[in-house]
Amino acid sequence: MDFRCFGLFLFLFIQQVSLSRQSKEQVLLDMNAAGGELGWLTSPYEDGWEIVQTVVNGSLLYTYSVCNVDANDQDNWVRTTFIQRRPEATRVSVELQFVVRDCNSFDGASLACKETLNLFVSEADADVGTNFRKGTFRKVATIAPDEITRGRGALKVNTETRTVGPLSQKGFYLAFQDMGACVALISVRVFYKTCPTTVQSLAAFPETVTDALRLVEGSCVAHAVSPSAPSIYCTADGEWLVPQGQCQCEAGYEAVGEACEECTPGSFKSTASSEFCQICPKNTKISTAGALVCPCRDGFYRSPADPATSACSAPPGAPQDLSANTLPSEGRLQLSWSPPLVTGGRADLTYSVMCERCSDGPKTCVPCGEKVRFEPGPTALRDTSVVVADLDSHLNYTFSVVAHSGVSRFRSQRPSASITTALRYTDPPKVTSIHLDENTPTSLSLSWALSRKTPAHITHSYELMYRRKDEDRDVTMYTVLVLDKSSATISDLSPATTYVFRVQALSPEGTPGSYSTEYEFQTLTHAVPQIQNNSTVVMAAVVVGALVLLIVVAVLLLHKRILSSTGRRRGAEDPYFNSDQLKPLKTYVDPHMYEDPNIAILKFATEIHPSVVTKQKVIGAGEFGEVFRGVMKSPGRGDVAVAVKTLKAGYTEKQRQDFLSEASIMGQFSHQNIIRLEGVVTKFKHMMIVTEYMENGALDIYLRDHDGEILAFQLVGMLRGIAAGMKYLSDMNYVHRDLAARNVLVNGNLECKVSDFGLSRVLEDDPEGTYTTSGGKIPIRWTAPEAIAYRKFTSASDVWSFGIVMWEVMAFGERPYWDMSNHEVMKAINEAFRLPAPMDCPSAVYQLMLQCWLHDRSKRPRFTDIVNILDKLLQSPESLKPIADFDPxxxxxxxxxxxxxxxxxxxxxxxxxxxxxxxxxxxxxxxxxxxxxxxxxxxxxxxxxxxxxxxxxxxxxxxxxxxxxxxxxxxxxxxx
The missing domain is CATH 1.10.150.50 (Transcription Factor, Ets-1)
Structure with missing residues (x-):
């Protein structure tokens, strides 16, 4: 099988793609634009990558292909020529166009058949020619197709773009590795993009080479300012996004397009802002060009608190129609007035009142002072009235009212309204109460109070009337006394007799006031000793009652303390010290206990139909097949992003059982820090395990890619999530056995979830809670000493592994024990060596690591303790500031x-x-x-x-x- 017959289809496809490219791309290498022999090196020279040359419309089209799917242990390389790097381009994009054939379409293809290829890069300051050393290359990515060409159907051309960087040397090589796929490399294009010169929001930004998402600083245009340097993001696609620190035109300038121009005459702008110039307000003069403020006309002013946009105003005139009215209450009057005719058009008008006291003789007036009260006050009055209290009778008072506004200070003389008035004394005050000061068998001493305070220059006399209370008489006889003070002693009275009193005040002219109500008072008898004796008895009774009450209270408190002490002795023990007796609500069941793994699958996992799962893209390779990113249609949840593990065609029965066992294990767990099993496909030809999708992948790779970018507080939060997941597993009597950062997945919220249960086993119910295995591989760098020596795995050995994970996280994915061999690691641990604190690791976190690495497993903290410790550190961020000692x-x-x-x-x-x-x-x-x-x-x-x-x-x-x-x-x- 080869890929020589692409013909016109591939030529037209490449031409269409090239026409759609943007001009902002700076191309460093274009495989299709070379127009001649590429000169790329292949390794091995034969039976590996093969160059295919095709002539289409008079143009040469070169492609590289390889298709050794029927052979194992493939390692085929093709290396580009030296690519010169421009100094400003620290990252470049590599765009690949390729075709991949489906492994299932080949009869007899081995299980080693792949559907991916690897991209590598090597930097150099000079062209090394044909000196092709694989060791100098570092891997960039595994390239997986979105679409696979199946059978002899239409070719599915994939386009993938990867970023390579940062680059620091003068040039670099790219290499593509095939490990058993049937793939054709149609086009390779290396380029970088730039964001063009632009002016946005009155800020100028230079042409900038893209580097992922890059923040670029600019400068404000002429006559524009910004409190901080303006900046904008240059995206990897060469677009400007999210401007920050927007520039604003200076005072006296306004924005016209992307420039600042002067305000025209008759307008102004007082501050640097994004506002436009404003027309001069009322009562102002016409301004000049570029004015910051419009000056006031003569006779008009602005207060210091007035903004430049406010109109100018004149000071207020004098209040109108001032009048004084005496109130019914003694010594009080009310002043009222109307607003001034000229207010200046201001809304901050207030009033103040001044008081002077004048004598009847020669015209002499003095301030009233604090003796006179104003309600609500003498100044800052908003209403046009005020009540004046505590005025003296027969005195003349002069009141002046002045209007104020924000511009009153600019007028030297403040016009006011004045009025002179006096209070005349009419009725004397009323006696409100009579008090008994002293009584004897023959006399009563009394005093009384008035309804109001009288002026110091006014003197009163009093008329006291009293009689003997005698119910049998038809005619009431009063004795009348006229006194010049508000107290009196009445003598020659009968012992043990009740008398009735009433008092009225008299004015200086003798005008009587109102009588008080009648008050009754009794003289003493001659039997004084008997009265004292009764008082003694009463006092004794009170003392005895108080002592009895104290005794009762003491008995109740003692009884309550006894009950409380008994309750504490009988209460449950602290679960921290009695945790061995606490059984988990749910216990893990080993799926290997079932002879048929299908029974365990039916019990612990949900069978789903393959039609609800859509595989989108290869994201990795598992032990038995490839792993895809996909979408699952879920009732009530819509389309859910999932990861799909597949079982490759040609699997053995043991591989099938192990594949199903992992799903049976995952199906028993339900915790936010344990990878969630969505379902399985076992009743159809292609078996699948469907889990939740974790966007950021494995924890160790994510940390290495973000070295130094994550705060210690966030790292501790990630560790807390892992510890919570392990506590859940421990509570279910489950041992993971392979806890490492590579087996922890990270989602988009940086939430960590424990995964990969291939090596995990259940705890047996023996006294030590151990599980003994024979044979098999053990991850030495992450495994506790007793598990290495005796193959005894417990939750305590998982705690040791968690300590190694803590070190990995705080060291941003560094390899534990670096490049020491497994033998050297075991020897070092047995000699009490422990990993040193990573740089900038909080001391409290490193101390917890050391506790996890105690040789005596019984002294290691439990996962419950670890979660509590990490919670306390997160609740007190200050505890993370002390840094552990570091030994380079x-x-x-x-x-x-x-x-x-x-x-x-x-x-x-x-x-x-x-x-x-x-x-x-x-x-x-x-x-x-x-x-x-x-x-x-x-x-x-x-x-x-x-x-x-x-x-x-x-x-x-x-x-x-x-x-x-x-x-x-x-x-x-x-x-x-």
Whole structure:
């Protein structure tokens, strides 16, 4: 099978695509526009990629194809010629057009048949010619088709675009790897895009090379300003989006198109804003061009608080029609007036009242002072009336009322309205109450109060009338006393007798006021000792009652304390210390207990019809087949994004059972941090496992792609989600056995979910809760020592693995124990070595890692404890600020880990190879850094200048240099 017969169809297809491309693309390589031999290298030279040349309408069309589907262990490469990179292009787009044949359409094709190809890149500062070294290439992506050509039907041409970068050297090569697919490479086009020069929102932005989503700063046009530098996003498609920090025209200028022009005469603009110039307001003079404010006409003003847009106004005149009316209450009158004839057209008009007290003799007036009260007050009055209280009778008062506004200060004389009035004393006040001050067997001492306070210069006399209360007499006889003060002592009275009193006030002229009501008072008897005796008895009774009450209260409190203490002794123990007796509500059932895996599937998973699942795109390869992104139609939920695992044709019975077992395991779990099983397809030819779709993929890859971009608080939140999922599994008596960042998936909300249950097994009901296996592979770097040595897996061994996951997360996907061999890892752990704290790792998080790595598994925290600890850290962000100590000597694998204590690096490439950074060998050489002495002298900025841009790579190289310096100065190396 080959792809030579594309003919006119492919030629017209490529021409149509090329016509639709935008002019903003800067093309670095176009396979179809070459018009001659491409000169690409293939490896192996034979039986691999094959170049096909076709003449269409006099034009040469080159394609590369390979179709070795019936052979195992395929590794076919094709490499482009050297592609010169322009300095401004740090990222480029690679557009591929290709055709892939369906593996099922080949009779006898092996299970190794693939439907994907891999894209690689290698940077260089010069063309290396035919020196094709696969080790210098790094993988960019696995390319999967959206549409697969089935049988001998119509060709399905796929177009995929991938971003390659960041790039730092002068040029690069692209390579395509085939591992057993039937694929034809029709077109390869390498380009980068630019956002064109533009002016938006009064800000100018230069032409900018696209680099994913890039924030570009601009500058305001002439006579425009902005509190912060204007910026806008340049998208990967060469479009300008979301301008920020909008520029505004200065005061005196307005926007006309994308420029700022002066305000015309007769208009103004007082501040820098996006508003237009305004016509000068009322009572102002005509302004000049570019005016900031219009000046007021003569006699008109603005207050300091008035905006420039307000009209000018004149000060107010004097209030009109001022009058004074005496109120019924003594010493009070009400002043009233009308607004002034001239208000200036302002809405902030207020009034103030001034009071002077004048004597009857020579004309002398003094301020009334605080003695006189104004209701509601003497100033800032909005209403045209005020009540004046506490005025004295027989005195003359002069009141002046002044109107105020915001421009009153600009008038030297403030016109006012004045009135002079006096209060005349009429009726004396009424006696409101009479009090008994003292009584004896023959006398009563009384005093009384008046209804109102009288002026100091007014004196009153009082008429006191009293009589003996005698119910038998028909004629009432009063005794009358005239007094000059408000108290009196009445003597010569009879003992134990009740008397009735009433008092009235008299004015200075003798005018009587109103009588008070009658009050009754009694003189004492001669039996004083008996009264005292009764008082003593009453006091004694009160004391005895109080003592009895205190005794009762004390008894009740004691009884309550006894009951409370008994309740506490009989209550349930703290579940934290008695957790072994708490049984989970649901226990995991091992699907291998069923002889027929179909029974377990029917019990734990939902069978769905394949028609409700649509596979859209290959996103990976599983153990038994490919993994697709797809859509499932769900009642009540609509179209749901899902991941579809498939079982390849030609599977064995054991592969089918293992495939179904994983679904049976997943179907038993229901937790927000465990990957959710949507359903399975087992009753049709193509078996499928359908799970929820996680947009960001595996956690380790996501962290490496976002090295340094995620805050420590967010990382701890992701760890909390993983711990919550593992707590759920532990509560179900379930051991994962393969917990690692690669087996944790991340969705679009950065929510982590535990997945991949291929190695997991159930806990047996033995005292130790262990599961023993024989044979099989164990992930050494993530596995607890007892599980490695004795193959005993418990939730405690999962806790050890969780500690390794914590390290992976805080190190942004770094490989645990770096490039140490499995043997070296086991030896180091047995000698009590533990992974060092990643750089910038919070101390509290690293301490939790160390607890997870305790050799005695009984002392490790449980997942319940881990969730509680992480919750407390998230509730107190301040606890994440202290950073754990960092030792660069153990942050990378130095030569000492190989057992040679005195080994030194003989060359820079050898050193870079040891830390897995050999892709920068040419960069160091081009920068003139060829000896280890020069490496030791490098600083942080020197590393960047060499061309290292990725944060993780910069940290690895910097830590290695620090470790080498420490190794050189102390003449000692770290040895595991």
């Amino acid at each position: 000597r153990v942050s990378i694998r130095l030569p000492s880990t190989s057992g040679c204590d005195s080994a030194t690096f003989r060359s820079v490439p050898e050193w870079l190879e040891s830390i897995k950074m050999n892709q920068y060998s040419d960069s160091f050489a081009c920068a003139g850094i060829t000896t280890m002495e020069q490496v030791l002298a490098m600083r942080h900025e020197d590393i960047r200048n060499v061309g290292v841009r990725l944060p993780g790579h910069m940290k690895r190289i910097a830590y290695s240099i620090l470790g080498l310096k420490d190794q050189t100065s102390s003449l000692s190396v770290f040895a595991v």
